[in-house]
Amino acid sequence: MLDHLRWAALAWIMNRHVDPYQGVRRDSEWENLWFGPIPGTIHDGQVVCCSYWIEEQTHTVRCNLFSTLSTPV
Numbered sequence: 001m002l003d004h005l006r007w008a009a010l011a012w013i014m015n016r017h018v019d020p021y022q023g024v025r026r027d028s029e030w031e032n033l034w035f036g037p038i039p040g041t042i043h044d045g046q047v048v049c050c051s052y053w054i055e056e057q058t059h060t061v062r063c064n065l066f067s068t069l070s071t072p073v
Helices: 005-014
Strands: 033-037 046-055 060-070
Touching: 005 046, 005 060
Parallel strands: none
Antiparallel strands: 033 046, 046 060
8 A cells, every 4th residue: 555545544554543444335234334435535446445343332443454445435
């Protein structure tokens, strides 16, 4: 992964505390698992995506997986 994509992904996940539901959708099989593309990370027809768990009781966002997927997602 290119460095600017890594920095964009890092900044995005570190700001999930502001509104962890913005721009993502819930996985239909798991109650607290959310997934979405990371804005500003499209490169060569692919986009960096992240899935993460939201624990509302503890106000915690825990990364599950970063990946690159072909667009559109």
